[in-house]
Amino acid sequence: MQVHFTRVSTPSSFRAGAAAGVEPAADGRGITVAAGASGSWTGPWVAPAFGIEELVASWNADAPPGALVEVEVQGRSPGHETRWYALGRWTYADDRRRRTSVPGQADADAAVEVDTLVAxxxxxxxRLRVTLTAAAAPPTLRLLAAAASAGRADGEIASLPGAACGVELGVPAYAQSVHAGRYPELGGGGEAWCSPTSTAMVLAYWGSGPAPPDYAWVDPGCPDPWVVHAARHTFDHAYGGTGNWAFNIAYAAHFGLDAFVTRLRSLREAERFVGERIPLVASIAAAAGELDGFPLARGTAGHLVVVTGFAADGSPIVNDPAAESNATVRRIYDRRQFERAWIGGSGGAVYVISPPGKALPPSDGSW
Structure with a gap:
């Protein structure tokens, strides 16, 4: 599998990109628009050393109520440029008109599957384009990035254990299952909240996330109300669920963290992050019987978990939100089975969430 991750929104690219109605943010960290105005910025063409089959974008932005961030992508092949495809319209506020993916985008060049461009x-x-629309207060874009990939792995995947064996991070354990049947308007209820529950675990690990006044609206009898808050503020009103990867990233970034989606090629790469004390949210898929100890006995076509460490033999230690209770969230999975479910299931998709300035491990292009 080939992966090319690019932070499109570097200071130099912001200066060089085509902009209309956009201005530098007052603190110098990103771009913004004037109150009540709208503006767009178009990034440079990015050409990986391989043909792009899939692309997922990420953005970190501050979007006050009424403000909107829309991200689009355009592709190019020899002698041809595609149309612009919308990868998401986002605001932190609970606004069904504004926090939504855009269905019905498919033509001879590509299709958008919720949050992913598939060529x-x-x-x-x-190249990416972002449009910022302000209300009384303007939005500010701090990060715009994309992970392009090709050649998903098929068949058996087995990396050898690396340096993070025996390292486990103290990530709080939250189970989506304890919310089963609650707030069904948010994607069918808590039993479907694997993504926001995983995101909430990582936010708590970093000592971040919503404060009690933010989730005061949650039923007082509901456990872990911050998980409900995450579900509400990652809900994609067109998709009808909370699993939009880019929206989970934007939610985490709302609390001041740096966050992006990328794809890793093996657990050896995941170990590099754990070695730097950075947990990862990983997207997996497994049929019944393919992952020993998996709480979803019937299997799943898509599920999010948190990689929190590695046992002495290299087996991944995972906080699996599908567990029946917080006390049973921690799991140790077979390394080969988990790697197949993760790399084969989602192409190694992960959320990388960490504080600003936190050093990431050395990379050869995946982050």
């Missing part, structure tokens, strides 16, 4: 034939380059 019909490999693209040679892409």
């Amino acid at each position: 019909r034939t490999p693209l040679r380059a892409y």
Whole structure:
């Protein structure tokens, strides 16, 4: 599998990009627009050394009530440029018109599957465009990035254990299952909240997330109300669920963290993050019987978990929100089975969430 991750919104690219109605943020960290105005910024063409089959964008932004952030992508192949595809319209506020993916985008070049651009034939380059729309207070974009990939792994995957064996991070354990049947308007209820529950665990690990006044609206009898808050503020009103990868990233970034989606190629790469004390939210898929000890006995086509460490033999230690209670969230999975479920299931998709300035491990292009 080939992966190319790019932070499109570097200071130099912000200066070089095409902009209309956009201005530098007052603190110098990003771009914004004037109150009541709208503006767009178009990034440079990015050309990985391979044909792009899939692309997922990430953004970190401050979006006060009424403000909107819309991210689009355009692809290019020899002699041809695609149309612009919307990868998401986002605001932190609970606004069904504004926090939504955009369905119905498919043509001969590509299709958008909720948060992911899937090319019909490999693209040679892409560029991103962001449009900021302000209400009384303007939005500010701090990060715009994308992970382009090609060649998902098939069959058996087995990396050898690395340096993080025996390291386990103290990530709080939250179970989505304790919310079963609650707030069904948010994607069918808590039993479907694997993504926001995983995001909430990582936020808590970093000592971040919503404060009690933020989730005062949650039923007082509901456990872990911050998980309900995450579900509400990651809910994609077009998709009808809380599993939009980009929206979970934007939610985490709302609390001052740096966050992005990328794809890793093996657990050896995941170990590098754990070695730097950074947990990862990983997207997996497993049929019945393919992952020993998996709480979803019937299997799943898509599920989010938190990789919190590695046992002495290299087996991944995982906080699996599908567990029946917080006390049973911690799991140790077979390394080969988990790697197959993760790399084979989602192409190694992860949320990387960490405080600003936190050093990431050395990379060869995946982050």
